[in-house]
Amino acid sequence: MRIVFFCISFIVTIVLIVALGTRTWLPVPLGSFLSPQHGIWQNAEPLGQDFNDDLQFPQLKGKSTVYIDDRLVPHIVSDNDDDACFIQGYLHARFRLWQMEFQTYAAAGRISEIVGEKALQYDKGRRRLGMVYAAENMLKEMEANPITKAQVDNYTAGVNAYIASLPESRLPVEYKLLGYRPEKWNNLKTALFVKQMAQTLSGFSDDLPLTKAKAFFGDEALRILFPQVDDSLDPVIPKETVFPAPTVTPAAPVASDSLYLNKSKATGTVQEIKKPNPANGSNNWAVSGSRTQSGAPILCNDPHLDLSFPAIWYEMQVTTPTMNAYGVSFPGAPGIIIGFNDSIAFGFTSSERDVMDYYAIRFKDETKTQYWFDSSWKNSNLRIEEIKVKGKPVVYDTVAYSIFGPVAYDNSYPSADEPGAALAIRWKAHDPSNELLMWYYLNRANNYSDYKNALQYFTNPAHNVVFASKSGDIAIWHQGALPARWNRQGIYVMPGEDSSYMWQGFIPMDENPHILNPERGFVSSANQRPADSTYPYFIPGYYDLYRGIAINRKLNAMHGITADDMMKLQNDNYNVFAETTRPLLLKYIKDSLLNENERKYLDIVNGWSLYNNINERGATIFKLWYDNLEKQVWDDEFEKAGVTALRPSEKTLTEALLRDTAFKYIDNINTPEHETIADVITSAYQQAAKTADSLSAINQLTWGANKNTSIYHLLGAAMMPFARTGLPVGGGAHIINAMQHNHGPSWRMVVELTNETAAYVVYPGGQSGNPGSPYYDSFVDKWAAGEYYKAWFMKRGEQEGDKLVWKMEFGRE
Amino acid sequence: MKFIVSIVLTALLSFVACLYLPWWSIAVVSFLIPMIIFQKPYMAFITGFVSLLLLWGGLAWWISTANDDLLAHKISVLVIKADSPFLLIGLTALIGAVVAAFAALSGSLLRRLF
Numbered sequence: 001m002r003i004v005f006f007c008i009s010f011i012v013t014i015v016l017i018v019a020l021g022t023r024t025w026l027p028v029p030l031g032s033f034l035s036p037q038h039g040i041w042q043n044a045e046p047l048g049q050d051f052n053d054d055l056q057f058p059q060l061k062g063k064s065t066v067y068i069d070d071r072l073v074p075h076i077v078s079d080n081d082d083d084a085c086f087i088q089g090y091l092h093a094r095f096r097l098w099q100m101e102f103q104t105y106a107a108a109g110r111i112s113e114i115v116g117e118k119a120l121q122y123d124k125g126r127r128r129l130g131m132v133y134a135a136e137n138m139l140k141e142m143e144a145n146p147i148t149k150a151q152v153d154n155y156t157a158g159v160n161a162y163i164a165s166l167p168e169s170r171l172p173v174e175y176k177l178l179g180y181r182p183e184k185w186n187n188l189k190t191a192l193f194v195k196q197m198a199q200t201l202s203g204f205s206d207d208l209p210l211t212k213a214k215a216f217f218g219d220e221a222l223r224i225l226f227p228q229v230d231d232s233l234d235p236v237i238p239k240e241t242v243f244p245a246p247t248v249t250p251a252a253p254v255a256s257d258s259l260y261l262n263k264s265k266a267t268g269t270v271q272e273i274k275k276p277n278p279a280n281g282s283n284n285w286a287v288s289g290s291r292t293q294s295g296a297p298i299l300c301n302d303p304h305l306d307l308s309f310p311a312i313w314y315e316m317q318v319t320t321p322t323m324n325a326y327g328v329s330f331p332g333a334p335g336i337i338i339g340f341n342d343s344i345a346f347g348f349t350s351s352e353r354d355v356m357d358y359y360a361i362r363f364k365d366e367t368k369t370q371y372w373f374d375s376s377w378k379n380s381n382l383r384i385e386e387i388k389v390k391g392k393p394v395v396y397d398t399v400a401y402s403i404f405g406p407v408a409y410d411n412s413y414p415s416a417d418e419p420g421a422a423l424a425i426r427w428k429a430h431d432p433s434n435e436l437l438m439w440y441y442l443n444r445a446n447n448y449s450d451y452k453n454a455l456q457y458f459t460n461p462a463h464n465v466v467f468a469s470k471s472g473d474i475a476i477w478h479q480g481a482l483p484a485r486w487n488r489q490g491i492y493v494m495p496g497e498d499s500s501y502m503w504q505g506f507i508p509m510d511e512n513p514h515i516l517n518p519e520r521g522f523v524s525s526a527n528q529r530p531a532d533s534t535y536p537y538f539i540p541g542y543y544d545l546y547r548g549i550a551i552n553r554k555l556n557a558m559h560g561i562t563a564d565d566m567m568k569l570q571n572d573n574y575n576v577f578a579e580t581t582r583p584l585l586l587k588y589i590k591d592s593l594l595n596e597n598e599r600k601y602l603d604i605v606n607g608w609s610l611y612n613n614i615n616e617r618g619a620t621i622f623k624l625w626y627d628n629l630e631k632q633v634w635d636d637e638f639e640k641a642g643v644t645a646l647r648p649s650e651k652t653l654t655e656a657l658l659r660d661t662a663f664k665y666i667d668n669i670n671t672p673e674h675e676t677i678a679d680v681i682t683s684a685y686q687q688a689a690k691t692a693d694s695l696s697a698i699n700q701l702t703w704g705a706n707k708n709t710s711i712y713h714l715l716g717a718a719m720m721p722f723a724r725t726g727l728p729v730g731g732g733a734h735i736i737n738a739m740q741h742n743h744g745p746s747w748r749m750v751v752e753l754t755n756e757t758a759a760y761v762v763y764p765g766g767q768s769g770n771p772g773s774p775y776y777d778s779f780v781d782k783w784a785a786g787e788y789y790k791a792w793f794m795k796r797g798e799q800e801g802d803k804l805v806w807k808m809e810f811g812r813e
Numbered sequence: 814m815k816f817i818v819s820i821v822l823t824a825l826l827s828f829v830a831c832l833y834l835p836w837w838s839i840a841v842v843s844f845l846i847p848m849i850i851f852q853k854p855y856m857a858f859i860t861g862f863v864s865l866l867l868l869w870g871g872l873a874w875w876i877s878t879a880n881d882d883l884l885a886h887k888i889s890v891l892v893i894k895a896d897s898p899f900l901l902i903g904l905t906a907l908i909g910a911v912v913a914a915f916a917a918l919s920g921s922l923l924r925r926l927f
Contacts, residue, residue, distance in 0.1 A: 005854075006922035013844070015913040017837045020908060028892065031912065034905040035836035036872035037828070041905070044880035173884070177891070660846050721887035772884030 023179055033176055033768045034783060040176055042169040043093070043772040056813040059086060059157045066091070066808040067794060069801075072767035074808075075317040075794045082154045084320045085334045089158025089185070092314060093098045096331035096769040097162070098172035099310040101182050102714060103332060104189040107196035108132050109387065116179055116390040125273035126399055127385040128413055130406035131199065135191035141434040148436045152187040155334040159185035173771055174715065178603070183445045193332035194436070198429040202277045202461030202480075204542050205356040208272055208423075209646035211492040216641030217400055219261040221489070224656070225648045225665075226491075227534045228540065231655045232580070234549045235511040236478060236525040239532050246536040247508060252486040253500035260495065261488060272645065273408060274476075278305060279743050281544055282349035283736060285524035285551060286468040286476070288517065293560045296754040297468035300566050301338055301347025302745040304738045305503040307711040309722055309777065311765025313337075313747050318443070318795055325443040326759065326793050331744060331769075335439040338747060339792075340759060343446045345751040351462035352541040353482055355428035357489075357503075359404045359496030362424055368400040368410060374498045374650055378403065391668070404496060405430050424496055427505065428481060433459040434482050448473045448516065455479045464525035470753045477514040478524040478530040481506045485538045497791075507537055522555045524548070526736075545651045546576040546734040553735075563760055567752045569736060571786035573611045577734035578622050581654045585625060588661075588678040589685055598689040612737075613730045614704025620630035620695065623732075626650065632680045636669045650734070696718045704728055711764055711780065712744045713771075722771045727784045748788065760788035814835075816860060819850050823864035823913065837908060839865055840864025840916035847921035854921045862910045870906030877902060 018024070020031030033039040051068050062089055064078040074091050092100055105111055111119035126132075138312030142148045163182050175181060206226075214222060253260070282303040289295040312327035318336060327339015338347050356371060363380075364370040370377040380400040387395040400407040404424040411422070434457055441454030451467045455477055458465070462480020467473070483490070483503040494501040513530040515523060528548035529541065553576075554569055586606060591599060601621050608618025626717035634647045648656075656663045661677045668675050695701045709729040713722035731737030731744065738744050747763045764783045770773035782789065792803040823846045831839035843865070847857040877885045877898055885898030893900055 002922065002926055006919060006926060009854075009915060009919040009922050013912070013919050016912050016915055017840055020912065021835075021837060030892075030904070030908055032836045034869075034901075034908055035831065036869055036876060036905065037831040038836045040884065041876045044876050044884040045882055046876075046879035173888075197863075365816060614885075688823050719891070721890040744815070771887055772880060774883060 002804040022340070022803075023204055028177060029179070029317060038169045040173055040772070043173040043176075043770055045768070045770060045773040047774055049773075049785055051808065053808040055808065055810050055811070057086070057161050058813050059154070059811060061160065062812075064810040065799075066810065067799075067801075067804050068806040068808065069792050069803040070314075070805050071210055071778070071789060072137070073315045073317070073792070075319070076793070077319045079321065081320045081322055082150055083810065084172050084175075084318050085151050085154035086158035086161070088316070088318065088329065088334055089155035090314070090810075091153070091158075092329070092331040093159040093162035093185070095416075095450070095767060096310055097159075097166075097182060098174040099714060099769050100159075100193070100331040101185075101189075102174070103196055107135070107192040107199070109385070112387055112389040112395075114180055114390065117392055120387065120395060121388060122274060123387050124385075124413060124479060124618075127387070127397055128273055128399055128406065129199065129425065130191070130399070130401075130408075130430055131195055132429070133383070133401070133406065134195045134198070134427075137196060137430060137432045138191040138434065139188050141432045142436055143187065145434055145437060146408070147440055148434055151334045151436060151440065152190050155190065156185050156187055172769065189566055190333050193330060195429060198328070198461045200280055200461075201350045201429070201463075202353070202355050202429055203276050204278065204352075205275070205354065205358070206490065206542075206646055207356075207358045207493055209643050211358075213641050213643045213646065214492055216643075217637070218263045221490075223275050225652065227652060228538075229529060230545050230651055231659065232549065233529055233532060233545065235513075235528060235532050236476060236530040236548070237515050238518060238520065240516065241531070241533065243513075243535050246511065246512060248484040248505045249440065250484045250486040250504040251490070252489070256501075260492065260501070274335060277743060278542060279733065279738070279740060280305060281352065281527035281547075281738070282525045283524075283547060283551060283738070284347040284464065284466040284476075285347045285468050285555060286345075286474040287522040287524055287555060287558075287561050287566075288474045289472050291521045291555075291559055291561050292752070293562050294752060294754050296470070296752055297472060297474050298561060298566055298752045299340070299345040299347060299466060299562060299792055300570060300746045300750045301349075301466065302336065302570050302738075303348065304744050305746040307742050307744060307746060307764050309711055309713045309724075309765060309771070310769030311746065313763050313765070315763070315767065317759065319794065319796060323444045324796060326376040326791060327541055327749070328763070333436065336443050337438065337439060340750065340751045340753075340757060341443060341445070342757075343633055344451065344467060344472070345753060346445075347450070347466045347749065348463040349466075350527055351464060351482075351530065352527045352543045353462050353480065354490060354540045354542070355460060355462065355480075355482065357426045358391040359424045359426060359501065361402055361404075361407050361422040361424045361496045362495055363400070363410070366411065368398065368422075370498050371400070371402055373403060380407070402496070404502070423493060428460045428483070431459065431481070433457075433481075435459070445755075447471060448475060451475070452477070464530065466523060466525065467751055468751075470755075470757075473517055475514065475516040476525060478512050478525075479509070479514075480512070482512065482539070483507075484754040485540070487538045489538065491725050511537075520556065520646075524551050524555060526551055546580070546703045547736055547738065549572060550576045550736050563750050563752045567748075567760060567786070567788055570745070570750070572732075573613050575610050575612050575619070575732070575735050576681040577650065577654070578608075579610050580658075581626065582608075582622065584654065584657055585622075585629075585681055585685070585749040588681045590682045592679050593682055594686070594689075597693070598686060601689045601692050602685070611730070612703055612735055614702060614728050616703045617701045619703040620701050620706045620733070621688060621692050624691050625685050628684035628687040629653070629680060631785055632668070632684050633663075633665050637665055640669065655762050657789045703730060703732075707732065707739075707742075709739055709784070711777075712742055724777055724780055727780070731785050748783070750788065757793050759791040759793060761791050762788045815850055815852055816856060819846050819852060819857075819860045820849070820867070821862060822846055823917070824868040826897040827865065827913070828906045837912070840912050843913035843916035847917050848924045851924050852892035852921060854918055854925070857917040858914045859914035861915070865905045865909035865913035869909030870902060873902045873905040889915055
């Protein structure tokens with residue numbers, strides 16, 4: 001009997017240990033997860049955490065000190081470049097390991113390994129885009145250059161030194177929640193990270209839905225619905241700038257009018273690979289000393305991205321015998337990405353140029369081993385993608401690589417209406433390049449010619465790179481290796497059966513739009529078209545319009561500018577789009593048709609300040625109104641065309657209505673009546689008023705409540721306690737303060753290049769990626785309030801400072 | 814006296830074991846203690862329970878207090894769907910306590926066989 005009691009008790013004990021130690025019955029293994037010495041309690045960082053450390057690694061060559069300030073910003077001072085890269089890798093891992101690894105998993109299409117089947121479609125999309133192929137091509141270039149090879153080798157060694165020192169108990173909390181462990185870092189992962197950014201910023205393409213739309217509308221109509229140059233464009237390079245004659249003159253293939261621009265061919269409704277957020281963009285500008293109070297240039301930059309925890313940026317300073325740069329880095333890559341050094345400052349906005357095209361491929365048979373090209377069957381390279389899925393068998397997917405690039409869509413992916421229709425991607429991000437070299441030189445640049453020299457290594461994703469120097473120069477280059485296209489090349493899916501539709505060359509760097517010290521005393525960019533229609537190349541893209549107008553209008557009117565003025569400008573909530581559009585709406589609305597309740601909202605729109613401040617209700621109603629108007633104008637035609645995911649932009653509709661009140665798409669083709677501009681504006685308003693009523697009932701009519709500015713954890717809705725929601729931030733699309741629901745200024749920087757550099761910075765996050773650290777979200781409230789920190793830019797030789805709090809010493813064993 | 818000594822010893826050795834071994838080493842310790850210092854099964858059960866209730870509860874409380882309950886607020890919402898650091902600490906203590914209690918019971922029952 002006693003044996004039975006023992007056995008029962010013993011079995012209960014074992015079952016408890018197994019049940020609490022595995023995920024078989026529980027979503028998290030509560031035993032190890034809550035064990036105070038192993039689990040999440042180990043991630044609960046004490047408020048007064050001591051970050052002092054003395055670390056020895058055999059890989060280091062000399063001695064380094066990391067001075068850490070009160071905001072947990074590290075200032076690395078190294079006696080050689082290699083050690084600085086090692087320490088940067090170490091610190092990225094120390095504070096952001098989970099994030100940097102997760103982002104490279106995301107780039108490589110490996111999320112299913114972590115979260116299971118629900119990420120399978122996403123992962124397949126990444127494989128189909130050739131993300132790893134792109135990273136491999138970059139890796140070869142990085143490792144072929146001795147400078148960048150040393151950078152990534154040492155960076156990787158630093159990350160791995162941290163991972164090797166990491167006991168199970170100190171794993172970031174996300175690993176404990178999801179139940180996996182970090183892999184060793186390698187140089188390919190750095191390349192993958194860079195390519196993830198390339199996809200975010202140059203992976204946008206509407207070629208497929210436009211091809212579908214062409215079958216219904218025809219090319220002539222689409223030229224109007226998706227115009228190349230907006231009427232009110234204020235380009236990056238001021239109008240009236242004279243561009244040199246093009247040295248590359250691409251020729252359209254014979255008969256392209258009938259073969260390519262004709263109406264007949266549609267590719268069916270393919271489900272598109274997840275595209276980047278179209279709002280990805282940025283503002284940057286630099287004002288020359290002639291416009292500032294101090295007489296020194298001021299450079300500003302705020303990149304607009306999905307806001308996330310942990311933040312995409314990690315702030316730091318790196319000082320070695322060859323450089324002294326401060327700014328933000330990407331956890332995952334060496335170098336300072338946006339920032340300044342002793343002599344210059346630099347910033348980026350996305351070029352929005354289209355560098356991704358599609359070609360229709362004809363395979364010989366279902367094996368995809370051969371395709372027809374230039375009058376013969378060519379062999380394709382088959383890449384077998386092995387997608388590991390948590391808790392499920394491995395999924396295999398075969399992607400054929402053609403002369404253009406990976407055949408993203410074919411009979412096995414995703415599900416084309418036309419079986420067998422195969423589409424290859426030609427994407428600039430697949431080409432070998434070494435962007436790290438650009439940052440290497442940019443971090444060390446002393447003047448304009450150093451900056452220009454650095455830019456030659458920047459091929460993709462193309463950006464407007466703004467520059468200012470202590471010697472007084474300001475400049476901006478619209479830089480990247482950008483295809484020289486014949487008119488309309490790459491707007492639609494192109495024939496891929498011969499070489500005639502391929503890219504014929506690239507625009508030489510000197511012919512990329514750029515300007516040095518313009519007469520107006522400032523340079524700026526906000527993702528608008530870089531140049532007006534006199535620019536001699538065909539440059540399709542996904543350009544913005546109104547932010548650029550707003551910035552240039554403000555800067556033109558400013559004199560005696562201070563850093564404080566620039567911070568205010570970055571937080572400006574004025575809506576130029578609404579300023580342009582509201583008069584049109586108010587002019588045509590038939591208010592005699594409105595009931596009293598509806599008229600109430602009209603008064604609010606009428607009296608709106610045109611600032612998207614959080615307490616404004618007019619901003620919300622205006623947006624509801626316009627969204628409804630767009631639906632009324634476009635949905636009938638585009639639904640008939642079978643195009644679901646694409647509509648002309650807001651700016652295009654406004655400009656079309658301003659140009660022509662009888663714009664033909666106003667009419668609803670599904671009704672016998674002929675709708676006028678007044679009809680659609682009025683009925684759109686009535687719809688908006690209805691929605692406004694229901695929003696008002698739940699107190700969500702004010703712009704701030706409606707927008708609900710939020711920063712989510714990278715794992716999204718599954719990790720809501722790690723998010724910050726309901727932040728009191730105004731702004732929005734088309735506005736300088738481009739803060740939408742969870743997309744907007746991911747880093748704000750104002751640098752005044754006086755003798756002693758004065759930089760003001762902030763980002764929506766914190767230096768630590770650990771949700772259990774007070775430094776996880778420590779900058780968020782200041783960022784939300786539109787305030788900044790004065791950066792502590794350590795001088796060479798400086799070893800003390802009132803902001804210095806901790807020191808980490810690094811040396812050889 | 815045995816009771817107090819066993820509680821202190823179980824807690825102390827569990828703490829030391831967990832510095833080097835996985836979390837379930839608390840079960841091994843709790844199992845071994847009544848083999849060395851015999852107590853009746855129900856007393857062993859209470860010993861293991863109280864010992865780890867105090868150790869894990871105390872450690873979690875101490876760590877969380879130093880953290881101003883920052884992480885406990887977030888994790889409690891994730892795990893127990895209630896924003897309560899107190900409940901999360903309680904759950905932590907309870908899990909340690911139950912595992913240790915059954916391990917100690919088993920140890921005492923095994924000792925009784927000989």
